[in-house]
Amino acid sequence: MRHGWEGVVLRAMRGRDFVLTVGESEDVTDRYRRVRVTDDGGLLAACGTHPTMWVRLWFDDGGSPHQRAYTLVDPDPAxxxxxxxxxLHDGVAARWAQSVRPGATIDATVQGTGFDPVRPAPRRMHVVGDPASLPAVNSLLDASPGTPARLWLEHGADSDRTLPLRLRAGDEVTWVARHGAAVPGGALVAAVTQAWTCPAADVDVAADWFWLAAEAASTRALARTLRKELGVAKDRCSALGYWRAG
Ligand SMILES: Cc1cc2nc3c(=O)[nH]c(=O)nc-3n(C[C@H](O)[C@H](O)[C@H](O)COP(=O)(O)OP(=O)(O)OC[C@H]3O[C@@H](n4cnc5c(N)ncnc54)[C@H](O)[C@@H]3O)c2cc1C
Known part of the structure; x- marks a missing residue:
């Protein structure tokens, strides 16, 4: 597939192109689907792996390239x-996942992904996410066995709460409903802000680490609270909007 002007820009930024072959797929819930792929072009060997690693996948949208980011789950370089x-929602990438069959291929570009672990290990991780960032959340939990995590996850459907979350002993999770709030994402932002700023907040801005990956406006609002109200330093906070409410 031709990747249009985005592909040209990514190549100029040293993006590396690969082709993935689709294997088996399974429904994890009615709203979440797992698709196994093989990296025929040696993506894992060429690029290595790190927690939260993601690739840009190129979907066909009626003949036009449609690029979206997806996280690698349990990469096995060997x-x-x-x-x-x-x-799953009403989108080109989500529809592809529901209809793709074994043997299909999809183009992938590696550019922009990275991970800087905080040293020394933080006292606690504060993690804000939702089903789109669940794969990245799980990779963070797997990669930091000695660091307890306080998680807030937004769910769009009841079945999201049964998704495979790789909690360790001592982790605490709060699920917040997406729908029903006056403003999209409002309930998540309110719940997390309250937990961070209330008098009993268990937050140490000098020793904790904050990782935020939910809808873009909610992520921005929470990152602003961390920086402006709590005075969290830039290097103790990673915030990236994973999708935009339409
Ligand atoms: C670094 C990174 C890693 C990511 N990893 C993953 C991953 O592993 N798994 C994953 O599922 N997503 C992941 N995402 C999010 C994914 O790229 C977006 O959800 C993307 O917009 C989906 O594309 P689409 O073509 O299906 O829908 P789009 O064409 O982008 O949007 C169509 C409609 O669906 C809505 N929409 C889009 N995404 C969502 C959503 N997640 N929930 C509810 N409504 C939505 C939009 O508001 C719009 O109305 C990641 C994003 C980033 C930035």
Whole structure:
């Protein structure tokens, strides 16, 4: 597939192109689907892996390229395989995940992904996410066994609460309903802000680490609270909007 002007820009930024072959798929819930892929072009061997690692996948949208980011789940460089997990909604990428069959291929570009672990290990991780960032959240939990996590996850459907979350002993999670708030994302922002700013807040801005990946406006609002109200330093906070409310 031709990747249009985005592909030209990514190549100029040293993006590396690969082709993935689709294997088996499974419904994890009615709103979440896992697709196994093989990296015939050696993506894992060429690029290595890190927690929260993501690739830009190129979907066909009626003949036009449609690029979206997806996280690598359980990458196995020796076997050249990993899974992709799709939160389902009405979108080109989500529809592809529901209809793709074994043997299909999809183009992938690696550019922009990275991970800087905080040293020394933080006292606690504060994690804000939703089904789209669940694969990245799980990779963070797997990668930091000694660091307890306080998680807030937004769910769009009841079944999201049954998604496979890789909690360790001592982790605490709060699920917040997406729908029903006056403003999209409002309930998540209110719940997390309250937990961070209330008199009993268990937050140490000098020793904790904050990782935020939910809808873009909610993520921005919470990152602003961290920086402006709590005075969290830039290097103790990673905030990236994973999708935009339409
Ligand atoms: C670094 C990074 C890693 C990501 N990893 C994953 C991943 O592993 N798994 C995953 O599922 N997503 C992941 N995402 C999010 C994914 O890229 C977006 O959800 C993307 O917009 C989906 O594309 P689409 O073509 O299906 O829908 P789009 O064409 O982008 O949007 C169509 C409609 O669906 C709505 N929409 C889009 N995404 C969502 C959503 N997640 N929930 C509810 N409504 C939505 C939009 O508001 C719009 O109305 C990641 C994003 C980033 C930035």
């Amino acid at each position: 076997a050249g395989t990993f899974d992709l997990e799709f939160a």
